[in-house]
Amino acid sequence: MQGRPIRALTLGHGPRRVLFIGGIHGDEAEGSYTTAELPAAFTTAGLSDRVTLTIIEDANPDGREAKTRANANGVDVNRNFPAPNFDPTDPMNGGTPLSQPESRTVYRLIEEIDPDLIVVMHSWHDRQFINFDGPARQTADRFAATSGLPLTASTEFAPTPGSLGSYAGRDRKRPVLTIELRRGSDPKADWQQIRGALLEAIGG
Numbered sequence: 001m002q003g004r005p006i007r008a009l010t011l012g013h014g015p016r017r018v019l020f021i022g023g024i025h026g027d028e029a030e031g032s033y034t035t036a037e038l039p040a041a042f043t044t045a046g047l048s049d050r051v052t053l054t055i056i057e058d059a060n061p062d063g064r065e066a067k068t069r070a071n072a073n074g075v076d077v078n079r080n081f082p083a084p085n086f087d088p089t090d091p092m093n094g095g096t097p098l099s100q101p102e103s104r105t106v107y108r109l110i111e112e113i114d115p116d117l118i119v120v121m122h123s124w125h126d127r128q129f130i131n132f133d134g135p136a137r138q139t140a141d142r143f144a145a146t147s148g149l150p151l152t153a154s155t156e157f158a159p160t161p162g163s164l165g166s167y168a169g170r171d172r173k174r175p176v177l178t179i180e181l182r183r184g185s186d187p188k189a190d191w192q193q194i195r196g197a198l199l200e201a202i203g204g
Ligand SMILES: [Zn+2]
Pocket: 025, 028, 122, 123
C-alpha cells in the first residue's frame, strides 16, 4: 500500500442499496469514464428516492497509478476475498483472504451496506461482454438486452478463486454484475452504450 486513498461516494437515500465499483484491476482503466459520469446520470434519472448508490471510484488506486493488474504488493485484489474457493498456493492471491488493504476495504463496505446489487467494471483484451455471479441472471439478461453487450457464462473462464464474485455472489448470494469493456476502447462510446442498461440495473 502506497497510501493512495480508496474513495467512496454515496448518492440518494432510497431503500434499494447498490454498490458500484469503478475498477479493481489497475490495468483496466476503461471504466473510469463511466464511473465519473454515473453520479450526474443517477441524479438526472431521478433514482435518488428509490436507491442508495455507493460508488467506489477505484478499489486499486496503486495498481491504477502503476498500470498493473495487481496492487503495490503484487497481489491480485480480485483473488483476495474470503470465498471458500480461495487459493493460498499462488502468491499473487495474497496468502490469506483479506491480507490486502484494498480487499479489506471493499469487504467492509459490502458487509456494512449489504447491497442488493454489486456492479464491477473490468476490461477484457479482445471483446466486451457482461458476466454475473450469484442470483443476478435476470439483471444480467436485461442488461444484455438493453446494452447489446453479450452475456458470457462464467463457465467460459478459468476459475477465479477468491474473487469478489465468488465471495459476494456465490457465497453471500448477492447479485454481482461484471461489466467487461474492450481493452483500449473509446470510454465515451462505452458510456453511451451502457448508460441506459446501467441505470436500469441500478434502479432495479
Ligand atoms: Zn479485470
